[in-house]
Amino acid sequence: MIERVAVIGLGLLGGSVGLAVRADAPEIVTTGYDADEATRARATERGLVGTVHNDIAEAVRDADLVLLCVPVGAMKSVAAKIDPHLRGDAIVSDVGSSKQSVLRDLTEALPGRTIIPAHPVAGTEQSGADAGFAELFHGRWCIVTPPEGAAPEALAALRIFWQRLGATVEIMDAEHHDLVLAVTSHIPHLIAYTIVGTASDMEEVTRSEVIKYSAGGFRDFTRIAASDPTMWRDVFLHNRDAVLEMLGRFTEDLTAMQRAIRSGDGETLHNMFSRTRAIRRQVIEQGQDDAAPDFGRKH
Amino acid sequence: MIERVAVIGLGLLGGSVGLAVRADAPEIVTTGYDADEATRARATERGLVGTVHNDIAEAVRDADLVLLCVPVGAMKSVAAKIDPHLRGDAIVSDVGSSKQSVLRDLTEALPGRTIIPAHPVAGTEQSGADAGFAELFHGRWCIVTPPEGAAPEALAALRIFWQRLGATVEIMDAEHHDLVLAVTSHIPHLIAYTIVGTASDMEEVTRSEVIKYSAGGFRDFTRIAASDPTMWRDVFLHNRDAVLEMLGRFTEDLTAMQRAIRSGDGETLHNMFSRTRAIRRQVIEQGQDDAAPDFGRKH
Ligand SMILES: NC(=O)c1ccc[n+]([C@@H]2O[C@H](COP(=O)([O-])OP(=O)(O)OC[C@H]3O[C@@H](n4cnc5c(N)ncnc54)[C@H](OP(=O)(O)O)[C@@H]3O)[C@@H](O)[C@H]2O)c1
Ligand SMILES: NC(=O)c1ccc[n+]([C@@H]2O[C@H](COP(=O)([O-])OP(=O)(O)OC[C@H]3O[C@@H](n4cnc5c(N)ncnc54)[C@H](OP(=O)(O)O)[C@@H]3O)[C@@H](O)[C@H]2O)c1
Numbered sequence: 141m142i143e144r145v146a147v148i149g150l151g152l153l154g155g156s157v158g159l160a161v162r163a164d165a166p167e168i169v170t171t172g173y174d175a176d177e178a179t180r181a182r183a184t185e186r187g188l189v190g191t192v193h194n195d196i197a198e199a200v201r202d203a204d205l206v207l208l209c210v211p212v213g214a215m216k217s218v219a220a221k222i223d224p225h226l227r228g229d230a231i232v233s234d235v236g237s238s239k240q241s242v243l244r245d246l247t248e249a250l251p252g253r254t255i256i257p258a259h260p261v262a263g264t265e266q267s268g269a270d271a272g273f274a275e276l277f278h279g280r281w282c283i284v285t286p287p288e289g290a291a292p293e294a295l296a297a298l299r300i301f302w303q304r305l306g307a308t309v310e311i312m313d314a315e316h317h318d319l320v321l322a323v324t325s326h327i328p329h330l331i332a333y334t335i336v337g338t339a340s341d342m343e344e345v346t347r348s349e350v351i352k353y354s355a356g357g358f359r360d361f362t363r364i365a366a367s368d369p370t371m372w373r374d375v376f377l378h379n380r381d382a383v384l385e386m387l388g389r390f391t392e393d394l395t396a397m398q399r400a401i402r403s404g405d406g407e408t409l410h411n412m413f414s415r416t417r418a419i420r421r422q423v424i425e426q427g428q429d430d431a432a433p434d435f436g437r438k439h
Numbered sequence: 440m441i442e443r444v445a446v447i448g449l450g451l452l453g454g455s456v457g458l459a460v461r462a463d464a465p466e467i468v469t470t471g472y473d474a475d476e477a478t479r480a481r482a483t484e485r486g487l488v489g490t491v492h493n494d495i496a497e498a499v500r501d502a503d504l505v506l507l508c509v510p511v512g513a514m515k516s517v518a519a520k521i522d523p524h525l526r527g528d529a530i531v532s533d534v535g536s537s538k539q540s541v542l543r544d545l546t547e548a549l550p551g552r553t554i555i556p557a558h559p560v561a562g563t564e565q566s567g568a569d570a571g572f573a574e575l576f577h578g579r580w581c582i583v584t585p586p587e588g589a590a591p592e593a594l595a596a597l598r599i600f601w602q603r604l605g606a607t608v609e610i611m612d613a614e615h616h617d618l619v620l621a622v623t624s625h626i627p628h629l630i631a632y633t634i635v636g637t638a639s640d641m642e643e644v645t646r647s648e649v650i651k652y653s654a655g656g657f658r659d660f661t662r663i664a665a666s667d668p669t670m671w672r673d674v675f676l677h678n679r680d681a682v683l684e685m686l687g688r689f690t691e692d693l694t695a696m697q698r699a700i701r702s703g704d705g706e707t708l709h710n711m712f713s714r715t716r717a718i719r720r721q722v723i724e725q726g727q728d729d730a731a732p733d734f735g736r737k738h
Contacts, residue, residue, distance in 0.1 A: 354727045
């Protein structure tokens with residue numbers, strides 16, 4: 141059973157874990173650390189964890205679960221820093237959005253340690269110490285990607301931890317995780333960043349026009365493209381192969397659409413546009429989105 | 440002053456116009472017609488307009504404003520049908536998402552009539568007689584694209600009409616409209632339809648995985664890709680040139696992203712991802728979206 145959790149990185153994910161533990165598993169003691177002094181100060185004010193330490197060694201010393209909630213590019217250096225200070229029986233896990241790279245980095249930096257990477261598929265476009273909230277994981281999935289031969293008790297303890305925060309745990313190998321998330325998360329973000337960039341570079345259409353008329357669809361892309369640049373840079377650098385593979389398929393499909401438009405092939409377009417409605421229905425049925433039209437935005 | 444409005448097509452847009460008139464301009468008399476009998480029945484039940492007619496001629500006979508709220512591919516045939524039955528002083532307008540094609544089609548089908556195309560930039564992913572609601576146009580823009588030499592009184596009357604429904608009117612030429620909307624609406628929809636299609640065609644990743652883990656970004660694309668297939672087929676066929684032009688630019692920018700990922704160029708990625716946040720801020724400041732994280736979805 142997990143009794144003391146150390147949260148490293150007190151942004152959206154780390155802060156939400158801390159607040160969720162307080163709300164849903166209040167007997168668990170939480171400590172935390174963030175590289176940024178201002179973030180530590182704000183985390184203390186908001187009470188994101190029980191104790192915010194100025195020294196990473198202090199933060200992890202007594203923990204039986206250490207959760208790395210930093211960008212995936214920072215996992216290795218953070219792991220190296222905590223290694224000398226960990227309890228012998230500590231489980232090291234994380235919330236990073238790519239899993240093969242994290243598994244490799246933690247295995248290298250933490251030889252002999254119990255490492256069980258994980259990824260709660262939950263987030264918003266906001267980041268930093270003010271972004272976290274206790275309900276982030278309610279009704280969401282947490283994908284756990286244990287290395288071969290991972291200790292079953294450690295895996296069981298981690299599963300119970302995430303379940304208590306409201307998530308449903310799924311076990312997957314890291315490679316498959318990276319492929320699935322490339323298509324359900326990484327490519328959508330890349331596309332959104334790109335189209336928002338394309339729109340803001342146009343000469344014939346002013347920036348103010350793009351913003352004014354964004355309610356036609358563009359505004360949804362601006363939301364996704366407002367996500368944290370450091371986090372996303374790291375995701376693309378660390379899940380490169382799966383992202384490039386999926387991007388290749390997307391581009392092929394887009395070319396087929398382009399061809400249908402150019403040749404005036406309405407039937408092909410209508411067929412393609414009809415297939416996608418069923419997926420939306422299932423997303424809503426499975427509780428992964430609101431059914432309210434337009435996300436129930438105010439009008 | 441507009442006193443009697445005929446709404447042709449009683450789906451999301453037509454139904455919303457009818458309900459908005461009743462809420463915001465209740466002294467205006469509304470009539471309506473839809474090609475589909477079930478839609479007419481439901482429109483009568485919901486009271487989308489004052490009188491739903493089974494005969495399009497009856498619906499338009501007394502109207503001083505006729506608003507075509509049908510897919511842009513149906514504009515020409517509907518216009519030809521109403522022409523013999525219009526009052527001499529009637530203004531014919533529409534809500535179609537492309538404007539050059541509508542202007543051309545209405546001019547051909549309605550020789551000598553007062554034609555002032557328009558496009559309220561407001562919508563949701565839902566369609567049909569149940570989708571409309573009175574507040575759809577509140578705080579949104581309505582782009583009016585009058586042909587050269589349009590009667591100023593007619594233009595003024597149409598402007599006041601849309602203002603009363605809560606929209607702000609902007610005048611633009613049809614060509615510029617089509618370019619602006621290609622980037623803020625048509626390309627985002629095309630991309631969303633494509634990625635949802637790509638995801639559902641994968642062999643290595645099951646459909647159920649795609650749905651389960653959609654909260655990582657994909658679900659927003661499924662919403663947009665749930666929009667009406669007929670409406671969108673028509674948009675792409677009728678705004679072909681602007682869509683292909685913008686698609687070309689998007690593809691170039693996506694290729695640059697791809698290259699940066701392939702070569703591990705984190706700086707380029709970080710720069711691109713940083714530029715796009717400012718646009719999000721402006722979209723929110725200008726009231727075109729909610730500031731609530733994750734659209735304030737329930738967790
Ligand atoms: N956002 C999402 O939607 C989402 C969803 C699922 C998983 N994730 C994953 O969750 C992790 C954290 O993302 P987030 O959204 O919580 O980002 P965030 O809000 O920016 O939080 C990350 C925090 O980690 C701190 N940090 C960075 N490097 C550090 C280091 N070397 N040592 C200690 N602290 C460090 C950052 O401090 P500074 O302010 O100094 O940078 C920041 O406070 C990432 O791996 C991401 O892939 C994110
Ligand atoms: N949806 C948006 O977000 C949005 C936003 C701005 C503008 N627009 C534009 O608004 C217009 C209507 O779109 P919508 O979203 O309201 O679609 P919708 O909900 O599908 O409504 C269109 C209605 O027009 C009817 N119709 C089709 N052909 C007709 C004909 N020849 N004669 C009479 N009625 C006919 C349809 O009947 P059936 O049921 O028989 O097809 C349907 O009831 C389109 O031009 C679209 O480009 C849409």
